[in-house]
Amino acid sequence: MKNRINEILNEVKRLAKEYKLITGRVMGVTGEIAENETSKILGLELVQVRNPGYDSIKKDNEKIIKYEIKGRIKSNKYRSQRTSKININEEWDKLLLTIMNDDYEVLDIYEADKKEIVKALQKTGSKARSEKFTLSLGEVIRVSQKVWSNNKGL
Numbered sequence: 001m002k003n004r005i006n007e008i009l010n011e012v013k014r015l016a017k018e019y020k021l022i023t024g025r026v027m028g029v030t031g032e033i034a035e036n037e038t039s040k041i042l043g044l045e046l047v048q049v050r051n052p053g054y055d056s057i058k059k060d061n062e063k064i065i066k067y068e069i070k071g072r073i074k075s076n077k078y079r080s081q082r083t084s085k086i087n088i089n090e091e092w093d094k095l096l097l098t099i100m101n102d103d104y105e106v107l108d109i110y111e112a113d114k115k116e117i118v119k120a121l122q123k124t125g126s127k128a129r130s131e132k133f134t135l136s137l138g139e140v141i142r143v144s145q146k147v148w149s150n151n152k153g154l
Contacts, residue, residue, distance in 0.1 A: 009036055013104040020102070026073055031084070034071020034098040037106050041148055042096075053090030068092040072137060074099050074107060082134040088118050096147075097140045110144035117143065 016027040035055045039046045044056035044067060054066035068090075070083045086095065095117050097110040120139050 054092040071098040109148040111147045112144035
């Protein structure tokens with residue numbers, strides 16, 4: 001089954017690249033690809049689709065760590081790319097930010113504890129941060145640690 005999922009995702013990546021070439025727009029598959037690729041790379045277990053709060057888990061001894069995964073295509077065109085909405089009221093322990101290239105290959109993965117993300121969201125000054133619950137990628141990276149890199153990244 002995992003092989004079939006990988007085949008499907010490879011086809012989705014191919015179609016998304018072609019779509020972008022034709023339209024100039026990124027197809028709305030970045031999050032799904034990021035969740036699958038990140039989970040595979042870090043050895044996490046994907047949870048059921050549309051699970052409120054988190055996308056993957058890791059069993060660490062007797063404890064279960066819950067991960068919220070955010071994915072973005074690296075772009076020099078948009079200096080302050082933002083995450084999608086981060087719901088701090090849902091149940092998750094860590095946020096993973098996955099940066100991919102235009103071919104949907106993972107470049108870098110950053111990990112931040114929920115308390116650091118909440119602190120960054122509650123910082124005064126940005127309407128997007130305080131009302132829309134989004135952070136710039138730079139803000140996420142500042143409160144994170146890089147947990148994986150293919151050495152082509154940021």
